[in-house]
Amino acid sequence: MKRPFLSLLSCTLGFLATAPHSLAIDAKGLLRVNTTIQTYSISQPWELTPPKRRRGLGAVLESGKILTTAEMAANSTYIEFESADGTHTVPATVIAIDYETNLALLGPEEGANADWILKLGTLKTNGPVGIGDEVDIWQLEDNGDAVRTVGTVRSVDLLSTFASGHYFLSYEVKASMQSATSSYTLPITLNGNLLGILTSYNSKDQISDVVAPEIVKIFLDDVKDGNYEGFPSLGIATVLTEDSNFRKWLGLKDEQGGLYVSRVLPGSGADESGLKKGDVILTVDGHPIDRRGYYKDESYGRLFWSHLVRGSRKVGERLSLVILREGKEQTLKAVLRRPPPKLIPSHMYDKAPPFLIKGGLVFQELTRSYLEAFGKEWQSRAPLNLLDALNNPEDYEEGRDRLVFLSRVIRTPATIGYDRVANLIVTEANGQKVTDMNSLVTALKDPKDGLHSIRIDDIPYVLYLDPQLSDSVDKTLLERGLPSLQRLP
Amino acid sequence: MTRFLLLLGSIALFHPLTLAQDAATPPKNADNIYKSVVRIEVATQVADYRTPWNSGRFGGGTGSGFLIGPNRFLTNAHVVSDAHRILITKRGSAQKHPARVIHVAHDCDLAILEVEDSVPFEKLEYLELGGVPALESQVRVIGYPVGGDRISVTRGVVSRIDFRPYSHSRVDSHLVVQIDAAINPGNSGGPVLQDGKVVGVAFQGLRQADNTGYMIPTPVINRFLKDVGDGNYDKYVDLGITEFPLFNPAMRKALNVPENGLGVMIASVMPTGPCDGLMEPGDVLISIDGSPIDNAGNIEVQSEKVVLHEAVERKFAGDKVKLEFLRSGEKKDLTITLKAFPHSRIYAVRYGERPRFIFFAGLVFQPLDFNLYSAHQFKSPRVRKIFQNYVRDAIFKDREDVVVLTRVESDHLTSFITGFNGTVLDEINGTKVKNLQQAYDLLYAENHPEFITLKCNGIDRPIVIPSAEVEAANKRIMQTNGIFRSYNLGDSHPAAK
Numbered sequence: 001m002k003r004p005f006l007s008l009l010s011c012t013l014g015f016l017a018t019a020p021h022s023l024a025i026d027a028k029g030l031l032r033v034n035t036t037i038q039t040y041s042i043s044q045p046w047e048l049t050p051p052k053r054r055r056g057l058g059a060v061l062e063s064g065k066i067l068t069t070a071e072m073a074a075n076s077t078y079i080e081f082e083s084a085d086g087t088h089t090v091p092a093t094v095i096a097i098d099y100e101t102n103l104a105l106l107g108p109e110e111g112a113n114a115d116w117i118l119k120l121g122t123l124k125t126n127g128p129v130g131i132g133d134e135v136d137i138w139q140l141e142d143n144g145d146a147v148r149t150v151g152t153v154r155s156v157d158l159l160s161t162f163a164s165g166h167y168f169l170s171y172e173v174k175a176s177m178q179s180a181t182s183s184y185t186l187p188i189t190l191n192g193n194l195l196g197i198l199t200s201y202n203s204k205d206q207i208s209d210v211v212a213p214e215i216v217k218i219f220l221d222d223v224k225d226g227n228y229e230g231f232p233s234l235g236i237a238t239v240l241t242e243d244s245n246f247r248k249w250l251g252l253k254d255e256q257g258g259l260y261v262s263r264v265l266p267g268s269g270a271d272e273s274g275l276k277k278g279d280v281i282l283t284v285d286g287h288p289i290d291r292r293g294y295y296k297d298e299s300y301g302r303l304f305w306s307h308l309v310r311g312s313r314k315v316g317e318r319l320s321l322v323i324l325r326e327g328k329e330q331t332l333k334a335v336l337r338r339p340p341p342k343l344i345p346s347h348m349y350d351k352a353p354p355f356l357i358k359g360g361l362v363f364q365e366l367t368r369s370y371l372e373a374f375g376k377e378w379q380s381r382a383p384l385n386l387l388d389a390l391n392n393p394e395d396y397e398e399g400r401d402r403l404v405f406l407s408r409v410i411r412t413p414a415t416i417g418y419d420r421v422a423n424l425i426v427t428e429a430n431g432q433k434v435t436d437m438n439s440l441v442t443a444l445k446d447p448k449d450g451l452h453s454i455r456i457d458d459i460p461y462v463l464y465l466d467p468q469l470s471d472s473v474d475k476t477l478l479e480r481g482l483p484s485l486q487r488l489p
Numbered sequence: 490m491t492r493f494l495l496l497l498g499s500i501a502l503f504h505p506l507t508l509a510q511d512a513a514t515p516p517k518n519a520d521n522i523y524k525s526v527v528r529i530e531v532a533t534q535v536a537d538y539r540t541p542w543n544s545g546r547f548g549g550g551t552g553s554g555f556l557i558g559p560n561r562f563l564t565n566a567h568v569v570s571d572a573h574r575i576l577i578t579k580r581g582s583a584q585k586h587p588a589r590v591i592h593v594a595h596d597c598d599l600a601i602l603e604v605e606d607s608v609p610f611e612k613l614e615y616l617e618l619g620g621v622p623a624l625e626s627q628v629r630v631i632g633y634p635v636g637g638d639r640i641s642v643t644r645g646v647v648s649r650i651d652f653r654p655y656s657h658s659r660v661d662s663h664l665v666v667q668i669d670a671a672i673n674p675g676n677s678g679g680p681v682l683q684d685g686k687v688v689g690v691a692f693q694g695l696r697q698a699d700n701t702g703y704m705i706p707t708p709v710i711n712r713f714l715k716d717v718g719d720g721n722y723d724k725y726v727d728l729g730i731t732e733f734p735l736f737n738p739a740m741r742k743a744l745n746v747p748e749n750g751l752g753v754m755i756a757s758v759m760p761t762g763p764c765d766g767l768m769e770p771g772d773v774l775i776s777i778d779g780s781p782i783d784n785a786g787n788i789e790v791q792s793e794k795v796v797l798h799e800a801v802e803r804k805f806a807g808d809k810v811k812l813e814f815l816r817s818g819e820k821k822d823l824t825i826t827l828k829a830f831p832h833s834r835i836y837a838v839r840y841g842e843r844p845r846f847i848f849f850a851g852l853v854f855q856p857l858d859f860n861l862y863s864a865h866q867f868k869s870p871r872v873r874k875i876f877q878n879y880v881r882d883a884i885f886k887d888r889e890d891v892v893v894l895t896r897v898e899s900d901h902l903t904s905f906i907t908g909f910n911g912t913v914l915d916e917i918n919g920t921k922v923k924n925l926q927q928a929y930d931l932l933y934a935e936n937h938p939e940f941i942t943l944k945c946n947g948i949d950r951p952i953v954i955p956s957a958e959v960e961a962a963n964k965r966i967m968q969t970n971g972i973f974r975s976y977n978l979g980d981s982h983p984a985a986k
Contacts, residue, residue, distance in 0.1 A: 239950045243905030249940045249953040262949030380868060387870040417736030451743050459756040460733035461770055464743040
C-alpha cells in the first residue's frame with residue numbers, strides 16, 4: 001500500500017532492449033486501443049486543454065468487449081480499436097469505467113463493422129493464482145508481432161493506481177520488459193486465459209502492478225446487467241492501534257488487534273449500522289484484524305482489511321463487524337453501499353466542470369483536481385481557505401452539497417476594483433444560501449434593490465454587481481468567444 | 490572642458506561631489522560631529538526556536554550610533570537586538586566602553602543606549618535633529634561601515650520620500666527617505682546629516698538595487714523620543730480596521746456612497762481593536778481627523794497622497810481620532826481612543842527573548858509566533874490557517890497562546906506518536922488549552938488520571954500517555970537528548986511583551 005510506483009505514463013521508455021523470456025509469437029485476443037484525451041482547463045473551465053494521444057492495449061473478452069484500464073479511457077474525446085497489424089480500425093465507446101479500480105470495458109461503436117475483432121480470438125478470464133506463479137505479460141511490437149514476457153507474481157498488495165485514495169487488490173509481478181510502442185495497459189495471462197491488466201511498470205525495480213483477477217471478476221459481473229454500480233465502501237476512516245499506550249487507554253488486550261474508528265461518513269453503510277467514532281473494530285466477517293489493520297487471507301497471507309470490503313463484496317451485501325465499545329464486544333451488521341457523494345469530489349473524470357460567469361466573476365465548484373493544478377507543491381501553494389475545505393470538509397458541509405467558490409475575476413467594466421479577488425468561498429448570493437452551482441444560478445436571477453450581492457469568505461466579504469451592466473458584459477464576453485456563460489451539473 | 494576633466498580624473502574620484510555642490514560642504518564643526526558618531530560593537534545570542542532549551546547561536550556585529558543627549562546614544566534596534574554585550578568606541582580611541590540598551594523599539598527600528606561610564610563622552614557635542622530633507626537635496630551619511638576601521642562619510646541625494654516597510658520587524662511600515670548614497674553593513678544606526686543637523690538614521694538598503702539606501706526620517710525619530718519620554722516605550726497604535734477600495738460603481742451604489750470620489754469601505758474591524766463595536770464591515774470611512782479619504786483609501790498630507798493609516802502615525806495610545814463615516818448612506822461621527830494592539834505582534838519578528846516551551850514526556854510544545862513559524866516551516870494547513878487568521882478571527886480570545894507540538898523526541902514511550910508533529914494542541918485531559926502557562930499547569934498537575942490524553946487539532950486520535958511513566962520518561966529523554974531544562978514559560982501573557 002505504501003510502495004511507490006511509477007506510472008507507465010512517465011516511464012515507458014528506457015528499459016532493457018531484450019528480455020530473457022521474450023518470444024515473438026502470435027497472440028490471441030490482443031488489439032491496440034488508441035485514445036485522444038482532453039481535459040477542461042482549470043482556470044478557464046469553459047474550454048478544453050490541447051488533446052493528448054495515448055496508445056495502449058486491450059484484451060478481447062469472450063463477449064467481444066474489450067477490457068483495458070480506466071486511465072486509457074478517462075476524459076477521452078475519441079477512442080478507436082486497431083488490429084495489431086494496423087489493417088483494421090473501428091471507433092469505440094465506453095461501456096463501463098471504474099476510476100477507483102482503474103478498469104474500463106469498451107466496445108465498438110454501434111453499427112460499425114467490427115467483425116474483425118472476434119477473429120482475433122477471445123480471452124477467457126482466469127481465477128486467482130498464487131504467489132510465485134509464473135504469468136505472461138503481452139506487448140505488441142510496431143510490426144504487429146506480439147511479445148510475451150514471463151514474469152513471476154512476487155507479492156500481493158492493495159494499491160491505488162488511478163483515482164487517488166482508492167486501494168484495491170493488485171499483483172506485483174517481477175518481469176524485465178522491453179520498450180515497445182504500446183507498452184501501456186498490458187494484458188496478463190495464464191495458460192492463455194486473462195488474469196488481469198497491468199497498470200504500471202517500474203523499470204528500475206522491474207515490478208509491474210496488475211489489477212488482480214478478483215477485482216476484474218467483480219467489475220465484469222457488475223457490468224453484466226447493463227447498470228454499472230461500482231465497488232462498495234464501508235464509509236469510515238480508521239487509525240491503527242500499534243501504540244501500546246493508546247491500546248491500554250482503549251482497553252485492548254495484547255492478543256487483540258483492532259482498528260480505531262476515527263470518522264464515520266454520514267449516510268454510509270457504517271453510519272446506518274450504528275458504528276461510531278471511537279469504536280474499535282476487532283473482526284470483519286469473522287476475520288480478526290491485527291493492530292496494523294491486516295487480516296490473514298487464505299490465499300495471499302496478510303492483507304489490509306479494506307480488501308474484505310472493497311475487493312470481496314458487492315454493493316448491497318452485508319458485512320458483519322465485531323467491535324469493542326466501552327470495553328464490551330458487540331456485533332454490527334453493515335450493508336455495503338457506494339460512498340456517499342463528497343462535498344469536494346476528488347476527481348471529475350469525464351465530467352465537464354460546472355461553472356458560471358456573471359459580469360466577469362467566474363464561479364466553480366471545488367474539486368481536488370482544481371487544487372492539484374497548483375503544481376507539485378500544491379499542498380502548500382494552493383489557497384489556504386480551499387485547502388482547509390478539502391482537508392476538513394465536515395466544517396463546510398452544513399447546508400452545502402458542493403463548495404462553490406469564486407475562482408477568478410475577468411477584468412470587465414462590471415468588475416472594476418475586484419481585480420485581485422480570487423479563490424474565495426461563496427456563502428450567499430442575493431441573500432440566499434449557496435448550496436451548489438444551481439442554487440447560485442437561481443439566486444442570481446433575483447437581484448435585491450437593483451443590485452446583485454455575493455457574499456464571500458474573505459475581504460471584501462461582499463461583492464456587488466450591477467445587473468444591467470453585468471448582463472451586457474456577459475453578452476460582450478460571448479461575442480469575444482466564450483462558448484457559454486454557464487455549465488450546470 | 491574635456492581635457493580638464495581628463496586631467497583631474499584621478500582627483501575627482503576622491504571628491505566628485507565637491508565640484509557640483511554648495512550647501513553640503515563639510516560644516517566648520519565637521520570634526521565635532523565626527524566625534525559624536527560612535528562605533529557600536531555587539532555580541533549577540535540568537536535564539537534557536539527549533540531547540541528552545543539550547544543557548545542559540547553566538548555571534549556579533551558592528552553598527553554606528555550617535556550622541557543625542559547626556560549619555561544618550563541613538564542607534565537602530567537591529568544593531569543591538571539579541572545583544573548580550575555592547576561596547577561603544579569613540580572616534581580615534583582604542584577604548585571599548587561597555588554600554589546597555591535603555592529603550593528599544595523594534596516596530597520602528599530605533600534604540601537608545603547609554604554607556605556605563607559617561608565621563609569620557611562628556612565633552613562631546615549632542616547632535617541636533619532637523620526636519621525632513623527636500624527631494625534632490627544632498628545629505629551625508631556618517632558611520633563605521635565595513636571596509637575599514639575609521640569613520641566613513643558618504644554623500645547622496647534624497648531620491649524618494651515614501652511610506653515603506655521596515656524590514657527589522659517584517660510587519661511595520663513607516664515613513665522612509667531613500668537616498669542614493671550606499672548604506673552598507675555597519676552604517677546602520679549612523680546619522681544622516683544636512684546643514685549640520687541630523688535628518689535621519691541610516692538603517693537599510695536594497696539587495697537587488699545599487700545606490701539605494703534608506704534612512705529613518707526625523708518624524709519617526711521624534712515620535713520614538715516622545716514615546717519614551719515617560720520612561721517606557723509604548724509602541725505604535727493602529728486603527729484596527731482593514732479597508733477595501735471603492736472603485737466599483739455597483740459597490741458604491743450598494744453602500745449609498747455619493748459619487749464624489751470620497752469614501753473607502755471598511756472590510757473588517759479587528760476584534761478588541763479601537764474601532765471594535767463602533768464600526769462595522771460595510772461602513773464607508775470618509776474622513777479622518779478632518780482629512781477627506783478618497784475611494785482608494787488615501788488622504789492628502791502636504792500635497793502628497795498617503796494611506797489613511799498615516800494619520801495615526803504620530804499618535805500615541807490614549808490619543809483620540811475623529812472619524813466620519815457613512816452607514817447605509819447616513820453620515821456618522823465618531824471619536825475613537827487609540828490603543829496598543831499587542832495580538833498583531835504574532836506576525837512580527839521577536840528579538841531578545843528566550844523561546845518559551847514545555848518539555849513533557851518526549852513531547853515539546855511551543856507557542857506559535859512568527860519566529861516559531863519561520864523556524865519550523867509548518868506545512869499543516871490547519872496551523873497555517875490558525876496563524877493567518879489569529880487576529881482576523883479573534884482566535885486570541887480563546888487562545889492567548891496557540892500551543893504547537895513541535896517535536897517528538899525518540900523514546901519507546903513516543904515511538905508510535907507519529908503524524909502529530911507540527912499540529913496545534915487543543916485539549917489536555919479534555920480541558921481546552923488557552924496558553925502555555927495553563928498547558929504547563931495541566932501537564933504537570935499533581936493528580937493525574939491513569940492516562941493523560943492530548944487532543945491535537947485535525948488529528949483523529951488522542952495522544953495517550955500513562956501518568957505513571959511520565960517522570961521516568963522525562964528524566965531519561967532529557968538526559969539522552971541533552972535537554973537540561975523542561976520549560977521556559979517566560980511571561981505568562983504574550984501580550985505583555
